[in-house]
Amino acid sequence: MPDIALSHARLPATTLVEVVDAFGDTREQAIAAERALTVYLNKREIVTLMSLGDDPEALVVGYLRNQGLLRSAEDLVAVQVDWDVEAAVVITRHLPADLEERLGTRTVTTGCGQGTVFGKLLDQTALTALPDTALAQSTLYALLNNLNSYNETYKSAGAVHGCALCQQAQVLDFVEDVGRHNAVDTLAGRQWLQEAESTSADIFYTTGRLTSEMVLKVAQMGISILVSRSGVTQKGVELAERFGVMLVARAKGKQFQAINAGQRLTLDAIPPRPPRARSSQHAMQLDKESAKDRLTAQEQTP
Known part of the structure; x- marks a missing residue:
């Protein structure tokens, strides 16, 4: 060398x-x-x-x-x-x-498929103020359930990402492509070309990661809630805070992690907590106490 x-x-x-999970708990992730x-x-x-x-x-x-x-x-x-x-x-x-x-x-960018932004897009600051859209936990669950019937290409072939324009729990338009950036660009084009009844969309859903480019593109579309079944990156969080976008990451089933939600997220459908797995130390302590109780009972037996 x-x-x-x-x-x-x-x-x-x-x-x-810092995230807020489906149980309303705040923790580090x-x-x-x-x-x-x-x-x-x-x-x-x-x-x-x-x-x-x-x-x-x-x-x-x-x-x-x-x-x-x-x-x-x-x-x-x-x-x-x-x-x-x-x-x-x-x-x-x-x-x-x-x-x-x-x-x-x-x-x-870190994106798959297209994933390239030309010019100084990340430096753009002249974005219109985004609406302070609210989201209820029950609405999120209903939306995730509705989305299950839309990913036909993924179900049959795999290897694709899906993106959707939604109005609360209603799916207005859904696109699949080999890269999530191709899908979001197609939806943005449809909005401008008025090929879909999506001008009232207030939630954007993607199967891909919530990176800086994804947050930026959704903010440019005037949408302030971005939902994904995948995770989020550091720069994605930074831009979400800058533009006022609520991120809902790892949204699957009854689980999710909301970031930059503030008072916009209503927890109205908190699921029951799963039983905690006993730690090995706790299990050993219970076993010792059980054995001691059995021994005491045997000693007291005439």
């Missing part, structure tokens, strides 16, 4: 966020980290990557290599990551002759 000045700026892949890292190649801004941040130098080098912006490891002089400014500076001995043709300012 050539002598390269590396920063070794590894960060934890998860972080903790581990979620995937999502961090922005803008890459500079010989002082030229190349791209902003969204990642966990647990191996940033390798991510940056691998991206530049696969984009054809690095010819070999021998060209590398330094890879320095500074999370305080969310930047990675890469110094090389040579640059490709067609660098200008290859470049375009863009953000590559």
Whole structure:
């Protein structure tokens, strides 16, 4: 390996966020980290990557290599990551002759399928204020039940994501695609083209993770409640708080984790708590007490 000045700026892949579960309990939940890292190649801004941040130098080098912006490891002089400014500076001995043709300012997200946002979309601040839509627990359960009859492609073939525009418990429009970003873009297009009666939608449902790009796209559609059967990322939570979006993650059956809900979530259908599994220590203590009681009973027997 050539002598390269590396920063070794590894960060934890998860972080903790406060959630309210189906029982109304507030607790901490581990979620995937999502961090922005803008890459500079010989002082030229190349791209902003969204990642966990647990191996940033390798991510940056691998991206530049696969984009054809690095010819070999021998060209590398330094890879320095500074999370305080969310930047990675890469110094090389040579640059490709067609660098200008290859470049375009863009953000590559953690999303599957399409998952690419061009331009400065994550910096956009001119969003219309979102409605303060409320959600009842019973309505959420009814919506999840109604959605079960819509994912036909997934049931028959798998390997797809589904997204839906909903008005409370009613499903207004549903789209499946190989990537969740393709599905959400299709729904947004249908709204503008008025191909669906979805202008009254106040809840967006997706089978995919609640990442920053998903939150941003839903906020741009004027919807303030985002529901998913999957988890949520750190940057997704940050943008949800910024734009006023309530996130409902891991929504399956009678379970869910609401984030940034405030007073908008009404817990009107709290399910019975499952019986707690006995810890091994507690079980051993009960066994000892039971054995002691049996011994005492035997001693008292004439």
